[in-house]
Amino acid sequence: MKIFFSLLFFTQLIFSELVLEITQGSEDPYSIALIEFSGSKKITNEINSIINTDLLRTGEFKIFRESQLLSIPTNEEDIKFEDFKLLGIDFIITGSLTNEDKFNISASYQVFNVQKEKKIRTSKIFGIPNKLRQLAHYISDGIYEEITGLKGVASTKLLYVTENINDDKIIFNLVVADSDGSNEQILLKSSEPIISPSWSPDSKKVAYVSFETGMAKVFIQTIATGKREMVLENSSQISSPSWSPNGKFLSLTLYQDGNAEIYILNLKNQNLTRLTNHYAIDTESSWSPNGSKIMFTSGRSGSPQLYEINLRKFSSKPKRITFEGNYNAKGSYLSSGEGIVFVHRSENNFQIALKYTNESFIRPLTNSKLDESPSISPNGNVIIYAITENGMSMLSGVTLSGAKFRLPARTGEVREPSWSGFLR
Amino acid sequence: MQIKSDYLIASFISFLIHALIILYLMDFFYSEKKVRPILSNPINVNLLYKEDNKAISKIEIIEEKPSINSINTIENIISFSPKIESTNISKLIREDQLIKSSSEDHQVNQFSNMMIQLIQSAWIKPQNIQDGLVCNLRMVINKNGRIVAVDLIKSSGNIRFDNSAIKAISRVETFSFFNEIPFNLYQKNFKNIVITFNPL
Numbered sequence: 299m300k301i302f303f304s305l306l307f308f309t310q311l312i313f314s315e316l317v318l319e320i321t322q323g324s325e326d327p328y329s330i331a332l333i334e335f336s337g338s339k340k341i342t343n344e345i346n347s348i349i350n351t352d353l354l355r356t357g358e359f360k361i362f363r364e365s366q367l368l369s370i371p372t373n374e375e376d377i378k379f380e381d382f383k384l385l386g387i388d389f390i391i392t393g394s395l396t397n398e399d400k401f402n403i404s405a406s407y408q409v410f411n412v413q414k415e416k417k418i419r420t421s422k423i424f425g426i427p428n429k430l431r432q433l434a435h436y437i438s439d440g441i442y443e444e445i446t447g448l449k450g451v452a453s454t455k456l457l458y459v460t461e462n463i464n465d466d467k468i469i470f471n472l473v474v475a476d477s478d479g480s481n482e483q484i485l486l487k488s489s490e491p492i493i494s495p496s497w498s499p500d501s502k503k504v505a506y507v508s509f510e511t512g513m514a515k516v517f518i519q520t521i522a523t524g525k526r527e528m529v530l531e532n533s534s535q536i537s538s539p540s541w542s543p544n545g546k547f548l549s550l551t552l553y554q555d556g557n558a559e560i561y562i563l564n565l566k567n568q569n570l571t572r573l574t575n576h577y578a579i580d581t582e583s584s585w586s587p588n589g590s591k592i593m594f595t596s597g598r599s600g601s602p603q604l605y606e607i608n609l610r611k612f613s614s615k616p617k618r619i620t621f622e623g624n625y626n627a628k629g630s631y632l633s634s635g636e637g638i639v640f641v642h643r644s645e646n647n648f649q650i651a652l653k654y655t656n657e658s659f660i661r662p663l664t665n666s667k668l669d670e671s672p673s674i675s676p677n678g679n680v681i682i683y684a685i686t687e688n689g690m691s692m693l694s695g696v697t698l699s700g701a702k703f704r705l706p707a708r709t710g711e712v713r714e715p716s717w718s719g720f721l722r
Numbered sequence: 723m724q725i726k727s728d729y730l731i732a733s734f735i736s737f738l739i740h741a742l743i744i745l746y747l748m749d750f751f752y753s754e755k756k757v758r759p760i761l762s763n764p765i766n767v768n769l770l771y772k773e774d775n776k777a778i779s780k781i782e783i784i785e786e787k788p789s790i791n792s793i794n795t796i797e798n799i800i801s802f803s804p805k806i807e808s809t810n811i812s813k814l815i816r817e818d819q820l821i822k823s824s825s826e827d828h829q830v831n832q833f834s835n836m837m838i839q840l841i842q843s844a845w846i847k848p849q850n851i852q853d854g855l856v857c858n859l860r861m862v863i864n865k866n867g868r869i870v871a872v873d874l875i876k877s878s879g880n881i882r883f884d885n886s887a888i889k890a891i892s893r894v895e896t897f898s899f900f901n902e903i904p905f906n907l908y909q910k911n912f913k914n915i916v917i918t919f920n921p922l
Contacts (some may be wrong), residue, residue, distance in 0.1 A: 326846040326886065413892060447881045611752050634879075636852060654852035661850050679882075698850045699882065 327360040330389045337395030352438035352452040357701015379415045419444045451675045455718040462710035479705035494538045501718040505539045549583040595627040604629040633678040673717045845890035848882045856920045867900025887919045
């Protein structure tokens with residue numbers, strides 16, 4: 299018997315037009331004037347538009363373009379702060395791009411505080427001409443951090459699974475892309491399902507479950523080299539591998555004895571330790587930021603609810619942490635450890651919700667019909683999730699301050715997004 | 723006899739060790755540390771100039787309507803008249819001072835309430851932040867009521883909350899009623915103010 303499967307281990311680039319949709323902004327945005335970067339038109343156009351959309355996507359800014367301003371400064375001494383005060387602008391951003399030589403581009407940018415009438419940041423960064431997008435993301439992150447005090451996530455990456463139908467055959471792709479959905483690279487192509495991709499804590503590797511030979515196999519793949527290593531295989535199903543914060547363990551769901559239970563896999567010696575033991579389903583584990591707790595979804599109370607088990611405590615029992623409604627699943631911890639984000643069912647809608655550990659109620663973040671798989675950005679401020687609308691699934695994002703955006707799928711279905719950590 | 727006491731000491735120490743182990747296994751020493759890590763540094767707001775911090779008055783901002791009966795209390799205080807029967811001069815002076823100080827307190831209260839109202843109306847509390855966050859800001863205000871410097875002196879641990887407080891202050895920019903404040907009162911109480919943002 300022949301088993302057909304196609305695998306591509308080298309990374310492959312897809313060029314496509316990016317469509318970005320910002321559906322809602324924050325209730326209290328900073329007003330900023332974005333003066334177009336000077337330099338040769340060929341590169342500045344691209345940089346300017348990427349910075350603009352990067353900043354818009356954070357939802358924290360109301361951006362004034364040059365056409366909306368009273369005066370446009372050409373250099374630093376030229377800024378008439380009064381003109382910006384009249385429009386209620388808080389910050390001014392200026393910058394320039396220079397081709398240092400054939401292989402280097404340098405960008406310098408300044409942020410001015412209008413109220414104080416002074417410069418609060420000047421930065422200079424270097425990039426290479428065929429990675430302008432990356433350079434623009436770094437500039438956006440610098441601006442964002444200077445104004446809000448939070449680290450920016452424009453230069454981080456997303457990992458997700460896409461599903462395309464090609465000649466009546468379903469093709470699954472494991473894709474890594476920029477945080478705005480552009481610059482897609484395929485890590486793995488398979489005719490069998492790929493599920494539960496997740497980033498290692500250092501964001502250099504990814505773990506996922508692939509059914510490419512009919513068996514469930516957990517792989518760890520290094521992004522830079524494309525090399526992968528199988529760490530676990532099982533004839534029954536395996537799902538949702540999740541890295542411990544120190545990168546030494548994977549928690550995962552195994553169906554060994556016909557029932558889903560959480561296990562911890564030691565990546566050094568491949569030892570498996572069973573964590574839960576209950577006749578109900580236990581699945582979708584995730585680690586707390588300091589590695590002391592594991593949260594999972596369990597049906598032990600009759601409906602899916604989130605439970606937490608303390609690893610530091612001797613003989614600890616799972617503690618139920620959600621009590622609202624009859625469906626709370628796929629939880630993950632905020633990076634500050636102050637709360638959790640999960641999928642909550644209210645009436646017949648599945649929405650993303652937030653619950654702080656010191657509060658006894660939940661805060662819904664979205665209000666669409668079918669939201670799945672939330673993943674939190676490394677700065678803890680944005681949540682990316684998969685939505686299904688008119689039978690199409692795509693990625694959508696919401697910030698804690700209430701801003702929303704979408705990364706529409708170009709083709710096929712997009713599932714199970716996972717947000718990387720900071721990359722530098 | 724010597725051996726016996728050694729045995730006693732040894733068994734006592736062994737008892738202690740075992741007791742500790744058993745207590746440890748019963749999670750006697752386990753405690754959940756509550757830390758609130760700050761994700762990144764709060765925004766630096768540079769002071770334009772620094773005053774000495776001797777006279778710092780504290781105002782608490784609470785999300786509730788400030789008392790409207792401040793006008794009534796003025797009447798109350800005016801009606802408080804010293805007894806004239808007494809001829810003791812030193813007593814009179816003391817009473818005079820008392821009135822003065824109480825009216826001063828009253829004025830401070832009144833102006834603080836006005837400031838609180840202004841800041842409250844300028845403050846947009848961020849969505850989806852947890853309850854129980856508190857942050858302290860220090861403002862330096864000049865005689866004309868213009869806020870010349872804002873300084874975060876105690877972070878709430880949540881940067882979005884801190885930012886919203888700073889934004890509220892910078893939105894107020896100037897307290898227009900400051901020219902009504904007597905100069906010595908301003909020097910004493912309103913030059914340097916610590917505000918606590920503590921939503922209920």
